[in-house]
Amino acid sequence: MTTAMWIALALGLGIVVARRRSMAIGLIALQSAFVSAAALALAPGRSVEFLGAAIVLVLKAVLITLLLWSAMRRTREAKPVRAGIDPMGRLGVTLGAVLVVNLLVPPLAGVDAVAQQASLALVCAGLATVVLRRATIIQIIGLLATENGLALAAISIPGGAPAVIELGALFDVLLVVAVALAFHDRIYRLLGTGDSALLRELRD
Amino acid sequence: MTDGWFLLDPAAVIFLAMNLVIGACSLLVSSRYLAGARRRWYYGGLLAFWAALLLIPVVSNLGVAWLLIEGTTAASAALVAYSGHQRALEAGWKYLVLTTAGLTVALLGVLYLDAGLTGTGYQVASPLSLLDWSSLHAAAGLIPNDSLGVATVLILVGLAGKVGWAPVHQWLPDAHSEAPAPVSALLSASLLPTVMLVAWRFEQAVATAQSQRLFLIFGLASLVVAVPFLLRPLPMKRLLAYSSLEHMGLLAVGIGFGSPLALLGVAVHVVGHAAAKALGFYSTIPLYHAQATAARRPASGLAHLDRKAAWCLGISLAALSGLPPSPLFISELLILAGGVAAHQYFGVGLTAILLALGFVGLAHQSIEALLGRPRKLIAPRPHPTKSIDFTGQSGSAA
Numbered sequence: 001m002t003t004a005m006w007i008a009l010a011l012g013l014g015i016v017v018a019r020r021r022s023m024a025i026g027l028i029a030l031q032s033a034f035v036s037a038a039a040l041a042l043a044p045g046r047s048v049e050f051l052g053a054a055i056v057l058v059l060k061a062v063l064i065t066l067l068l069w070s071a072m073r074r075t076r077e078a079k080p081v082r083a084g085i086d087p088m089g090r091l092g093v094t095l096g097a098v099l100v101v102n103l104l105v106p107p108l109a110g111v112d113a114v115a116q117q118a119s120l121a122l123v124c125a126g127l128a129t130v131v132l133r134r135a136t137i138i139q140i141i142g143l144l145a146t147e148n149g150l151a152l153a154a155i156s157i158p159g160g161a162p163a164v165i166e167l168g169a170l171f172d173v174l175l176v177v178a179v180a181l182a183f184h185d186r187i188y189r190l191l192g193t194g195d196s197a198l199l200r201e202l203r204d
Numbered sequence: 205m206t207d208g209w210f211l212l213d214p215a216a217v218i219f220l221a222m223n224l225v226i227g228a229c230s231l232l233v234s235s236r237y238l239a240g241a242r243r244r245w246y247y248g249g250l251l252a253f254w255a256a257l258l259l260i261p262v263v264s265n266l267g268v269a270w271l272l273i274e275g276t277t278a279a280s281a282a283l284v285a286y287s288g289h290q291r292a293l294e295a296g297w298k299y300l301v302l303t304t305a306g307l308t309v310a311l312l313g314v315l316y317l318d319a320g321l322t323g324t325g326y327q328v329a330s331p332l333s334l335l336d337w338s339s340l341h342a343a344a345g346l347i348p349n350d351s352l353g354v355a356t357v358l359i360l361v362g363l364a365g366k367v368g369w370a371p372v373h374q375w376l377p378d379a380h381s382e383a384p385a386p387v388s389a390l391l392s393a394s395l396l397p398t399v400m401l402v403a404w405r406f407e408q409a410v411a412t413a414q415s416q417r418l419f420l421i422f423g424l425a426s427l428v429v430a431v432p433f434l435l436r437p438l439p440m441k442r443l444l445a446y447s448s449l450e451h452m453g454l455l456a457v458g459i460g461f462g463s464p465l466a467l468l469g470v471a472v473h474v475v476g477h478a479a480a481k482a483l484g485f486y487s488t489i490p491l492y493h494a495q496a497t498a499a500r501r502p503a504s505g506l507a508h509l510d511r512k513a514a515w516c517l518g519i520s521l522a523a524l525s526g527l528p529p530s531p532l533f534i535s536e537l538l539i540l541a542g543g544v545a546a547h548q549y550f551g552v553g554l555t556a557i558l559l560a561l562g563f564v565g566l567a568h569q570s571i572e573a574l575l576g577r578p579r580k581l582i583a584p585r586p587h588p589t590k591s592i593d594f595t596g597q598s599g600s601a602a
Contacts, residue, residue: 110323
């Protein structure tokens with residue numbers, strides 16, 4: 001479980017620095033697979049609802065990877081969309097944010113210390129990806145990385161988070177990703193690229 | 205009255221009635237907005253959005269409320285970008301990404317709170333019931349202060365992104381100004397206050413000192429950010445959007461004061477704001493149909509263009525500026541008096557100054573918009589002929 005958490009975090013940092021969309025999709029697929037595997041590994045000692053949520057987590061990982069891959073193939077870029085900051089700069093900002101957040105947040109009651117650190121770090125890495133990247137698909141992947149951080153926090157709670165919340169959140173994520181990919185398609189058709197930085201008309 | 209999944213207290217009844225009326229009005233007004241345009245999935249999205257807004261005030265559980273709030277995001281983001289224009293896409297994308305990121309942070313807080321509650325050994329019928337408002341109220345005091353504090357900050361900061369409180373308000377002016385007017389009305393008059401109701405219920409349940417302070421900080425920050433924009437000439441829907449930021453800020457200040465008088469003011473203000481803001485957005489439909497530049501330039505001379513719409517917009521802007529004897533004037537007085545009762549003199553002083561400045565700005569913009577020199581009229585533009593395609597039929601969208 002602990003190993004899976006740290007691998008998931010390393011993959012999250014990989015997404016922050018990944019240059020190509022295909023690489024980022026591969027990394028988020030792997031990360032989702034590790035989180036799902038961790039949930040399945042915990043399932044024997046937990047309730048039937050937890051097992052159900054773990055299986056849905058696996059299905060979600062497969063489905064979202066297919067959706068992302070299909071969107072990438074539909075919207076080919078001549079060259080990778082450049083981020084505003086170079087990869088090492090992005091990694092530095094992300095690690096700094098992870099460090100500060102983990103220093104600020106004290107050990108929480110009922111949460112495993114490693115799971116707490118890993119989930120906070122993954123949420124930070126996901127948010128950093130959303131903020132620091134310009135490619136729309138990679139911003140969506142950033143949101144998915146934060147969601148994997150939430151899944152880590154949820155499975156680390158003794159007994160697991162309420163199944164209604166876990167399943168409902170997974171459904172909401174699928175819905176949001178579907179709409180976000182429709183936006184990505186539309187932006188690509190309008191601008192010829194999935195570069196969100198080119199959407200800069202609204203200013204006061 | 206509590207019945208398992210649902211809670212019907214006075215606040216729930218007020219919000220349910222408000223969302224019912226605003227949603228029905230938006231539905232009726234939509235036919236005028238869409239005159240001559242393709243409808244496609246518009247009504248499906250609007251009904252899904254409305255249904256979630258009707259459920260949020262009456263659910264008795266923080267986790268379920270979070271699910272419904274997140275559920276509003278997909279439908280409302282698609283509606284914001286309905287016209288398919290580049291500006292609408294930008295607004296919809298920003299709204300989708302920022303509010304989803306915010307709600308992710310809120311859910312992390314909910315999970316940490318759930319873990320803390322599980323650790324207290326508080327007995328409930330099912331794990332989900334731990335997040336009922338009543339369980340939170342009963343068991344929050346048993347959670348160690350550090351854990352409760354972290355969960356509170358994460359939940360309120362995350363929800364602030366959806367309410368549109370400064371400094372996490374960047375999506376609000378863009379989404380309100382680019383969405384179809386009936387959707388803008390639902391966003392401003394229903395969605396923002398309804399999410400704020402969830403934040404308020406949480407604050408009431410955990411009752412920590414820092415949660416009240418956070419409301420005050422968000423409220424004052426929103427007023428400070430919004431008021432300078434009310435003093436500048438802006439396109440009408442953008443002006444109404446910044447007015448929403450101002451009013452959400454005032455509501456947060458009222459909750460932050462926390463006295464019974466201030467909370468009474470908040471209740472009156474929520475209803476008054478919803479009526480005035482929805483009327484304001486509906487009144488912009490003739491303006492935006494008749495003037496192609498209305499989305500980019502400040503409105504001017506609306507009284508010469510459409511007398512009925514000008515009257516409605518005038519009433520809306522007068523109420524929103526807090527002109528006596530509008531209900532918003534009374535609610536603002538109640539909130540300020542509530543602040544004095546709570547001995548929050550700095551907050552009361554700053555709020556009063558900012559409200560006065562906001563009044564001056566909005567009154568000036570109203571006079572210009574209604575009675576100024578009319579802009580050159582342009583024949584009604586085809587409206588909106590190209591809608592964003594969320595059905596996967598990529599060839600059919602513009």
